Amino acid sequence: MSSSDEKSTDGGDDIPDSPTSDPFQSSAASVYMYPSPTSQTVRSKRNQVKNACTNCQKACKKCDPARPCLRCIKCRFTPEECVDSQRKERKKGVKRGPYKKRDAKGWLIEYMGKIITRSNGLPQPNISPPPCGLAAFAGSMAVEYATGTGFYGQFPLLPGDKTGYPHHPQFYLAPVPLSAGQGGEGFMYHHGSSQ
DNA sequence: GGATTCGGACGCTCAACGGC
DNA sequence: CCGTTGAGCGTCCGAATCCC
Known part of the structure; x- marks a missing residue:
């Protein structure tokens, strides 16, 4: 992609994710344990902005509601370059099966x-x-x-x-x-x- | 070693569904 | 009509890769 970046210094609100590797990728494992939905792996909810700026969107990086956003400031983008990305219109008339x-x-x-x-x-x-x-x-x-x-x-x-x-x-x-x-x-x- | 890329997890929105 | 459901699509974490 084109934009520069940032090391994600932000957030910090995250506990390491559940196993990052796909259990199905590990050939050795013929048995894999999945924690039950009731188990207490506490992970605070991810906080995401409603609309990331185009630069953060391209870089798949965390944005913030301010314009210019923190990341664009750090990366020395001009305020003009930090603009909300366009959201696609949701498809209508998609048929759904019975609930x-x-x-x-x-x-x-x-x-x-x-x-x-x-x-x-x-x-x-x-x-x-x-x-x-x-x-x-x-x-x-x-x-x-x-x-x-x-x-x-x-x-x-x-x-x-x-x-x-x-x-x-x-x-x-x-x-x-x-x-x-x-x-x-x-x-x-x-x-x-x-x- | 820092910068960049991007696979994939996570989360929100809102139209369709379905019960009343 | 309104609560529920889940498809659609968005954000962004974090590992992999690139580059100086």
Whole structure:
């Protein structure tokens, strides 16, 4: 890109993220632990501006509401160069399927309880978001098949996937106690069918 | 070693859906 | 009508890479 930059001195409000590496990238791991949604990994909410300036947007860097923004000042951009980026107009008339019912824990149940889906907190193998600044990926929802003690699931193959990771057509989630330090209950992830 | 790039996680907005 | 849902698209963290 064209603009210069800054080391992010800002924020400081962040606790290190959940594992940065994709569990599906680590070939050695045939089993991966996912902390349950109830576990207490405290991370303060990210504070983002409503509209970043064009320079920060290009650099994928933190902006602030002031104009010129701090980053543009640091990088010696002129005030004229620090302008709000243009937002695209949202698509209208996009048809949506019927809504799924959700229980208190965020699990969705449909089709006689045979298929359970959850939109958040699931591992998302072989789904590759588009480049920075473009739309976040859609279709992050996994489909899982309920069994007695856990769930078998499938991740949809998405167009645009360029990870090259092997497809993981099936996984198994079972509630398990996590080791000390990971806190509370979690899910054991198994490649392939299991149990 | 500092600057730059960019993959991908995170978060907000708002139109469609669906219950009342 | 209005609350809920989730698609769409934005920001920006942080690792990788580049460059002096």
